[in-house]
Every structure is written in structure tokens, then in C-alpha cells.
Amino acid sequence: xxxxxxxxxxxxxxxxxxxxxxxxxxxxxxxxxxxxxxxxxxxxxxxxxxxxxxxxxxxxxxxxxxxxxxxxxxxxxxxxxxxxxxxxxxxxxxxxxxxxxxxxxxxxxxxxxxxxxxxxxxxxxxxxxxxxxxxxxxxxxxxxxxxxxxxxxxxxxxxxxxxxxxxxxxxxxxxxxxxxxxxxxxxxxxxxxxxxxxxxxxxxxxxxxxxxxxxxxxxxxxxxxxxxxxxxxxxxxxxxxxxxxxxxxxxxxxxxxxxxxxxxxxxxxxxxxxxxxxxxxxxxxxxxxxxxxxxxxxxxxxxxxxxxxxxxxxxxxxxxxxxxxxxxxxxxxxxxxxxxxxxxx
Amino acid sequence: xxxxxxxxxxxxxxxxxxxxxxxxxxxxxxxxxxxxxxxxxxxxxxxxxxxxxxxxxxxxxxxxxxxxxxxxxxxxxxxxxxxxxxxxxxxxxxxxxxxxxxxxxxxxxxxxxxxxxxxxxxxxxxxxxxxxxxxxxxxxxxxxxxxxxxxxxxxxxxxxxxxxxxxxxxxxxxxxxxxxxxxxxxxxxxxxxxxxxxxxxxxxxxxxxxxxxxxxxxxxxxxxxxxxxxxxxxxxxxxxxxxxxxxxxxxxxxxxxxxxxxxxxxxxxxxxxxxxxxxxxxxxxxxxxxxxxxxxxxxxxxxxxxxxxxxxxxxxxxxxxxxxxxxxxxxxxxxxxxxxxxxxx
Numbered sequence: 001x002x003x004x005x006x007x008x009x010x011x012x013x014x015x016x017x018x019x020x021x022x023x024x025x026x027x028x029x030x031x032x033x034x035x036x037x038x039x040x041x042x043x044x045x046x047x048x049x050x051x052x053x054x055x056x057x058x059x060x061x062x063x064x065x066x067x068x069x070x071x072x073x074x075x076x077x078x079x080x081x082x083x084x085x086x087x088x089x090x091x092x093x094x095x096x097x098x099x100x101x102x103x104x105x106x107x108x109x110x111x112x113x114x115x116x117x118x119x120x121x122x123x124x125x126x127x128x129x130x131x132x133x134x135x136x137x138x139x140x141x142x143x144x145x146x147x148x149x150x151x152x153x154x155x156x157x158x159x160x161x162x163x164x165x166x167x168x169x170x171x172x173x174x175x176x177x178x179x180x181x182x183x184x185x186x187x188x189x190x191x192x193x194x195x196x197x198x199x200x201x202x203x204x205x206x207x208x209x210x211x212x213x214x215x216x217x218x219x220x221x222x223x224x225x226x227x228x229x230x231x232x233x234x235x236x237x238x239x240x241x242x243x244x245x246x247x248x249x250x251x252x253x254x255x256x257x258x259x260x261x262x263x264x265x266x267x268x269x270x271x272x273x274x275x276x277x278x279x280x281x282x283x284x285x286x287x288x289x290x291x292x293x294x295x296x297x298x299x300x301x302x303x304x305x306x307x308x309x310x311x312x313x314x315x316x317x318x319x320x321x322x323x324x325x326x327x328x329x330x331x332x333x334x335x336x337x338x339x340x341x342x343x344x345x
Numbered sequence: 346x347x348x349x350x351x352x353x354x355x356x357x358x359x360x361x362x363x364x365x366x367x368x369x370x371x372x373x374x375x376x377x378x379x380x381x382x383x384x385x386x387x388x389x390x391x392x393x394x395x396x397x398x399x400x401x402x403x404x405x406x407x408x409x410x411x412x413x414x415x416x417x418x419x420x421x422x423x424x425x426x427x428x429x430x431x432x433x434x435x436x437x438x439x440x441x442x443x444x445x446x447x448x449x450x451x452x453x454x455x456x457x458x459x460x461x462x463x464x465x466x467x468x469x470x471x472x473x474x475x476x477x478x479x480x481x482x483x484x485x486x487x488x489x490x491x492x493x494x495x496x497x498x499x500x501x502x503x504x505x506x507x508x509x510x511x512x513x514x515x516x517x518x519x520x521x522x523x524x525x526x527x528x529x530x531x532x533x534x535x536x537x538x539x540x541x542x543x544x545x546x547x548x549x550x551x552x553x554x555x556x557x558x559x560x561x562x563x564x565x566x567x568x569x570x571x572x573x574x575x576x577x578x579x580x581x582x583x584x585x586x587x588x589x590x591x592x593x594x595x596x597x598x599x600x601x602x603x604x605x606x607x608x609x610x611x612x613x614x615x616x617x618x619x620x621x622x623x624x625x626x627x628x629x630x631x632x633x634x635x636x637x638x639x640x641x642x643x644x645x646x647x648x649x650x651x652x653x654x655x656x657x658x659x660x661x662x663x664x665x666x667x668x669x670x671x672x673x674x675x676x677x678x679x680x681x682x683x684x685x686x687x688x689x690x
Contacts, residue, residue: 048618049619091432094452163501169516185395
């Protein structure tokens with residue numbers, strides 16, 4: 001905050017508040033803002049209905065949003081820039097701007113995000129454990145595939161597996177058979193049925209003890225044709241090439257470029273429609289991107305996904321995703337499940 | 346928009362976009378804004394990675410957020426007020442304000458919310474169906490109670506029941522035994538075990554075909570003491586008194602006042618810590634409040650919860666919640682499950 005001349009951060013994101021205070025809140029539309037001054041005490045502004053555990057944090061309660069915003073504004077000296085997080089909601093920001101006349105507003109990018117990006121050893125262990133659960137469930141899901149099953153049945157099975165292990169997860173995953181894998185974000189359908197020769201792309205993840213996993217594998221059911229084999233192995237080479245470059249100091253865009261150039265050399269560049277990866281931790285997507293536009297360098301403790309993919313709409317697709325941790329020497333892959341091509345019998 | 350002199354609405358909320366376009370998107374941190382001019386064509390600004398079905402809506406695609414915000418800003422005439430929805434994220438609003446110099450910003454409250462608040466007959470039927478599922482699952486959950494069961498087991502059972510019926514729901518519900526019901530938002534715990542004499546407060550809901558249900562019942566396991574019986578019947582009287590007033594034209598705050606005065610007369614007012622109800626539809630909580638602060642009048646087609654509760658921290662509590670639809674003549678209760686006191690054997 002000193003370096004970026006930020007006087008006061010206003011954090012609304014529950015995972016940001018959890019990171020800074022240890023308090024997990026689910027405010028929905030209610031007021032919930034942590035004010036973090038450059039020096040002095042943090043103050044949590046929140047609706048009176050929200051219960052918080054005993055902690056050292058000062059809480060300022062409000063009966064209504066308008067009252068809470070006024071209390072927050074009263075703590076901000078005239079002319080101070082409001083520095084808010086990415087998802088800070090207009091329902092608070094707009095009345096706050098009206099009350100703090102003369103103040104400017106900026107995004108708090110870089111302050112908290114840069115700190116959260118580098119996981120400490122305790123967090124690294126949580127992330128390892130979450131990744132291991134995803135590995136186990138992926139093996140279970142691959143073992144669950146059989147002819148005639150629907151994508152939705154596989155997705156429901158994955159949910160059950162995660163929940164049996166005490167993890168939280170979304171209600172439905174990306175499970176894509178055959179041509180559906182031509183859409184990178186296809187959501188498991190109740191009507192799509194597995195046939196021999198189909199690719200099966202599964203993008204799964206869970207929250208275990210507040211930390212998230214994210215893992216994608218693409219496998220082939222019964223058999224695979226030469227074109228899909230070529231596509232898979234291209235994506236695999238791209239994945240491994242990017243991974244091999246990971247060490248402190250490497251520009252994140254160099255990882256994206258390494259993967260992209262391999263895919264482009266095979267004439268498949270138009271099918272790699274997204275960035276190489278994203279940061280992850282207390283949220284499934286944290287701020288920070290492994291992409292062509294990134295200006296960040298890898299730093300020890302960072303954890304991000306490496307997930308090149310190629311999608312041919314109406315035909316098929318493949319994505320291979322692991323999470324990697326930047327270590328002193330290079331990297332540690334948090335997912336240990338095999339990623340060589342697999343044909344499921 | 347004409348009445349409120351709003352030239353252009355900017356909608357980021359996926360349920361708002363679904364309501365206006367029929368397109369359901371899950372943008373996460375990606376750009377996704379529907380620009381709705383007072384006259385002329387709506388335009389959907391979104392990240393190039395997001396797939397949308399064929400529709401009459403013009404989509405403007407962007408590779409990165411900065412580019413997308415610039416494209417959005419270019420469509421806004423100089424000096425126009427930016428009118429954004431409640432949850433409009435700072436990651437878009439802050440750079441947009443920087444690009445639209447001279448423009449002011451306001452919340453689009455009242456425009457879309459007022460339209461969404463009144464459900465048309467097709468929506469009313471969706472809401473009835475979602476409410477019926479909640480009624481059925483509540484009966485199943487009550488039937489599932491037995492000595493020694495944990496709150497979490499009941500919550501997991503409720504999840505399974507909803508999902509077996511093809512509905513989406515959260516991973517964990519408010520299931521509160523005994524003293525835990527003294528916290529209105531207690532989340533089902535893995536350690537809290539059911540004992541004879543406990544109250545059981547269950548607040549459940551699901552999304553069925555995009556529309557939400559929300560239902561709370563408090564029942565008693567094996568037996569109930571006089572104090573809890575008095576508290577329950579006070580809450581029930583409050584619920585019924587508010588419900589009986591529902592008809593077009595009644596101030597929503599009058600409903601809150603009717604319930605609150607009954608609870609206050611019994612000396613329990615301090616335990617009724619929240620508003621009487623909230624709007625509901627494509628989102629579990631829609632904008633619009635049945636509270637002391639509300640300035641709205643009930644209109645035909647509105648659907649909201651009536652959910653008085655009294656919570657005595659460390660002791661017990663009770664809440665009774667139904668959804669009601671404002672009809673020409675009065676109201677229709679969408680939940681048909683009984684709400685008289687129930688002792689589960």
C-alpha cells in the first residue's frame with residue numbers, strides 16, 4: 001500500500017476478508033466491507049444481522065445499507081482516493097462516491113492480490129491436499145465411465161465423490177463427450193450419452209478447508225482416431241513445455257507463449273481460445289492471469305493453473321490442466337495424476 | 346426508464362440478463378454487461394470466450410477486460426449518466442468512469458427491479474412449482490429426523506432430495522437444533538446432534554427451472570416445553586397476521602409492522618432481528634424488501650417471503666417462512682405445507 005500510495009483499501013470480497021481476518025462471511029446483498037488503512041486499525045463494516053466470531057477486529061454495525069455507507073464514508077478523510085477491490089458492488093460504491101465528494105476512485109489491484117498470489121507453507125499444504133482430492137475423484141470419475149452414461153450422471157457422481165470427502169463443490173461440472181468438448185465451457189448435459197470413440201473432457205474442482213483445486217483431464221472411450229491423438233499430444237506437449245519453464249523470475253506471459261507456439265505450429269492456434277492459466281487459492285479463480293497480457297513475473301509461492309486446450313466446434317476438443325506451485329528451484333506440480341493419453345476400456 | 350429519466354441501463358447481474366434476454370451466462374470475473382438504451386437496441390458486451398446461443402441480441406466481443414470496457418464506453422454519449430445495477434462490479438465501473446469523463450453514476454434501482462418484482466402468470470407457475478418441491482422436501486426432511494442425527498446429515502439429506510428432483514440448491518442449509526436455533530443464520534454443523542426436546546429450524550430452498558423457492562419450518566423433536574410453545578405460537582400469529590394483510594396497495598412496511606407488533610407485545614421484539622421478508626424469483630434474494638424501511642406498496646404479481654422469527658441466543662429460536670403471491674383479491678400462499686406447531690415423534 002505504501003509503494004502504491006494507497007491510503008485505504010476497501011475490501012468487499014469474502015475471500016479477501018477471510019484472508020485478512022480469518023473471518024468467513026456470506027453477506028449476499030448486505031453491507032460487508034473491510035476498511036484497511038495504510039496505518040492503524042482495520043474496521044469491518046457490516047449489517048447488524050451478520051454474526052461474527054470473537055476476534056480482534058473492530059466491527060461497525062448498521063441497520064440499513066444507507067446508514068452503513070454513511071458510517072464508512074465518515075471514516076474516510078476528505079479527498080482520499082477510494083481504493084476498492086475488483087468485485088466491489090455498485091450498491092456500496094455509488095452512494096459512497098456521492099458522500100465522499102472530491103475523492104477519486106481506483107482499483108486496489110496489486111495490493112492484496114500480490115500478497116495473496118504467493119501462498120505461505122501452510123497454504124501450500126492446504127492446496128496440496130485439495131489437489132490430491134481432485135486427483136482421487138478424477139480417477140474415480142474415469143473409472144465410472146461406461147457406454148450409454150450421460151454427462152450429467154458423471155457430473156453428479158463427481159459431486160457425490162467430492163462431498164463424501166467433506167469438500168464443497170459446484171452442482172454441475174464441465175463434463176463433455178465427443179463434439180461437446182468442442183466448447184471449452186460446455187456444462188454436463190442430461191441428454192449427451194457416451195459412445196465408443198468419444199473424447200471425455202472433465203474439468204473438476206472442490207473447496208477443501210477453504211482452499212480450491214482445479215483439474216482437467218481428457219480421456220478417450222474405447223478407442224481414439226489419429227486426428228484426436230495428434231490433438232491430444234499437441235496439447236500435452238504445450239502443457240509440459242509451459243510447466244518446464246516455471247521458476248521464480250520467469251514472465252508469466254512466456255509460459256502462455258511457450259504453450260501457444262507449440263499449438264500454433266501444428267496449425268491449431270485458432271482453437272486455443274483462452275489464456276493458459278489463472279491464479280487459485282481461497283477462490284477458484286483469484287486475480288492474476290497466466291496470459292499474453294500478463295506483466296507479472298513468477299514468484300516463489302505462487303500457485304496457478306496451466307491448462308492449454310484446443311477446441312474444434314462441432315468436432316471435439318482437449319484440455320489438460322494441472323496446478324503448479326513456484327518453488328525456489330523451479331516448480332512443484334500439485335496434481336500427481338498421470339497426463340499421458342489414456343484410452344478407457 | 347422514461348419516468349426515471351434513465352437514458353441507458355447497464356446490467357451485470359446474470360439473472361437480470363437472463364430476465365431481459367433469455368440468455369443464462371456465468372461470467373465469473375469476465376466482462377458481461379447488457380447495455381439497455383431507453384430507445385434502440387440492447388447490446389451484450391462480453392468476453393470472447395463466453396458462448397451464447399443464437400438469439401436476436403447483438404453481442405460485442407472483447408479479448409480483454411480493458412478492450413471490452415473501452416468498447417462499452419465508446420457507445421455511451423458524453424455526459425450521459427451511467428446507470429448500473431446493484432452488484433455492478435468495480436472492475437468494470439471504475440475504468441468506465443475514467444473513460445466517461447463528465448458523466449455521473451447512479452444506481453438503476455427501481456427500473457428493472459420494479460418490473461422483475463411482479464411475476465407474470467408463466468413465472469407465477471414456475472414459482473408455484475419450485476415452492477411445491479420445497480414443501481415436499483420439507484416433509485421428507487421432517488420424516489428423516491431421529492435421535493442422534495447431526496444437523497449436517499439432515500442438510501445433506503435435503504440436498505439429495507432436491508437434486509433427485511432435478512433442482513439446484515446450495516451445498517449446506519440452515520438446519521439448527523436446540524440452542525443453535527438462537528442464531529437466525531446458523532449453518533448445519535457436523536457435530537450438533539438431535540435430542541428430545543430440541544427445536545429443529547430448517548430453512549431450505551432450491552432453484553427449479555431457474556426460479557427459486559425458500560421455506561422455513563420449525564418443529565419440535567419428541568416434546569416441547571411451554572416457553573418454546575409460546576414463542577412458536579407468537580411467531581405463527583405474527584406470520585398469519587402479516588399474510589392476512591396482503592393485497593394490492595398495502596404498504597410493505599405495514600406487513601412488517603403487523604408481525605413485529607405481535608412479537609413485541611409478547612416482550613420478544615428484541616429477538617426479531619431481521620426484516621419480515623424479501624423478494625424472490627430468478628434469484629433467491631431479489632431486490633425489494635418487506636421491512637420497516639420499505640416505501641413500496643404491494644402490487645399484483647409480487648412474490649415475497651413472509652418470515653418472522655424470534656431468536657434467543659444460547660437458548661432456542663423459531664422462524665416460519667412461506668412465499669406469498671399478491672393477487673387481485675388478496676394473496677395466494679405458494680407453500681401449502683402446514684404451519685401449525687408440530688411435534689415429531
